[in-house]
Amino acid sequence: ADGKAIFGMMAGIADVIIESYAPDYLTSRGLGYDTLSRTNPGLIMCSITPFGQTGPWRDYQTSDLLHMGAGGQMASTGYNEEDVPDAPPIAPGGGNAWHMGCNFAYMSIMAALHYRHVAQEGQYIDVSIHEACHLTTEAAVPNYIYRGEVVQRNTGRHHSVGPSFASQIESSDGGWVQTTGSGGNPTPRRLRGLAEWMDTYGLAEDLLDDKYLDLDTFQASLPHINSVISEFIKQVPQEEAWRGGQKHGYPWGAIRTLDEIVEDEHLKERGFFTEVEHPELDRTFTYPGPAAIYNGSPWAISRRAPLIGEHNVQIFCEELGLSKGELTALAEGGVI
Numbered sequence: 001a002d003g004k005a006i007f008g009m010m011a012g013i014a015d016v017i018i019e020s021y022a023p024d025y026l027t028s029r030g031l032g033y034d035t036l037s038r039t040n041p042g043l044i045m046c047s048i049t050p051f052g053q054t055g056p057w058r059d060y061q062t063s064d065l066l067h068m069g070a071g072g073q074m075a076s077t078g079y080n081e082e083d084v085p086d087a088p089p090i091a092p093g094g095g096n097a098w099h100m101g102c103n104f105a106y107m108s109i110m111a112a113l114h115y116r117h118v119a120q121e122g123q124y125i126d127v128s129i130h131e132a133c134h135l136t137t138e139a140a141v142p143n144y145i146y147r148g149e150v151v152q153r154n155t156g157r158h159h160s161v162g163p164s165f166a167s168q169i170e171s172s173d174g175g176w177v178q179t180t181g182s183g184g185n186p187t188p189r190r191l192r193g194l195a196e197w198m199d200t201y202g203l204a205e206d207l208l209d210d211k212y213l214d215l216d217t218f219q220a221s222l223p224h225i226n227s228v229i230s231e232f233i234k235q236v237p238q239e240e241a242w243r244g245g246q247k248h249g250y251p252w253g254a255i256r257t258l259d260e261i262v263e264d265e266h267l268k269e270r271g272f273f274t275e276v277e278h279p280e281l282d283r284t285f286t287y288p289g290p291a292a293i294y295n296g297s298p299w300a301i302s303r304r305a306p307l308i309g310e311h312n313v314q315i316f317c318e319e320l321g322l323s324k325g326e327l328t329a330l331a332e333g334g335v336i
Contacts, residue, residue, distance in 0.1 A: 052128035067097030071133020076159035101129035175238030176255040
């Protein structure tokens with residue numbers, strides 16, 4: 001048997017096929033969805049490509065930075081003009097465009113699985129990374145479509161139509177505290193509690209003045225209030241600052257380094273990190289765990305990812321019925 005025939009055999013018993021070849025490549029090899037679904041009507045096939053299977057850009061070459069630029073993310077991320085004049089657009093690292101596209105891919109596959117349960121038939125899913133990026137600009141695209149407003153970059157914080165206050169403040173010990181606009185979810189009542197705490201350090205300035213209990217005065221004074229809070233954080237250690245803010249109803253937190261994240265007491269308490277054995281290396285590695293805890297269907301990482309060809313016997317012999325001799329011949333012929 002050749003590789004094409006074996007792929008067809010595997011497709012005949014598969015629930016889902018995920019592929020990322022160039023548009024029409026598998027069809028040109030006789031392995032498109034229309035062909036494969038003839039022997040497996042319940043097959044779900046998901047193609048993930050830069051620009052989708054159709055359209056004038058479908059054959060363009062791409063990169064993660066191109067997607068971040070063409071998708072809209074880089075239009076609203078980076079430094080604002082006041083902080084770094086003439087700064088270029090900036091994108092986050094780590095293949096974010098493909099993470100976005102693959103998130104939409106797995107959601108689409110889950111929807112198709114539910115559809116198959118009802119309709120007893122599979123379907124073909126055409127996922128475009130470019131379109132996924134356009135769907136993940138948060139408020140930027142909707143603001144422009146529905147209100148004609150263009151959001152602007154704000155250094156180290158959320159984009160917005162108008163200017164916003166700095167929200168990342170360096171603490172006295174060199175750490176950084178993440179607040180949110182105007183110190184984070186401010187109200188006159190919250191400010192009074194926060195100011196009383198700040199006053200124990202002698203750093204509340206005039207924030208205990210009763211004038212700030214008036215909502216109009218409070219709103220008009222937000223730039224000053226934010227400035228006082230920022231100066232306070234600069235004179236307090238990171239841990240002390242953000243925990244105190246939390247205690248008084250402000251959503252503050254520490255900007256952690258990676259080594260601090262691994263030692264995070266909250267993640268440890270929830271059993272997030274998992275030790276996974278790699279027997280071929282005779283050691284274990286620490287893996288990040290699941291993002292949720294399921295009380296009805298517990299899930300955990302139980303083993304490392306498979307090595308290339310590790311399960312060839314289980315797949316080709318036990319599932320497809322090939323002999324060990326045929327498997328050896330396939331390997332020697334470079335088919336697998």
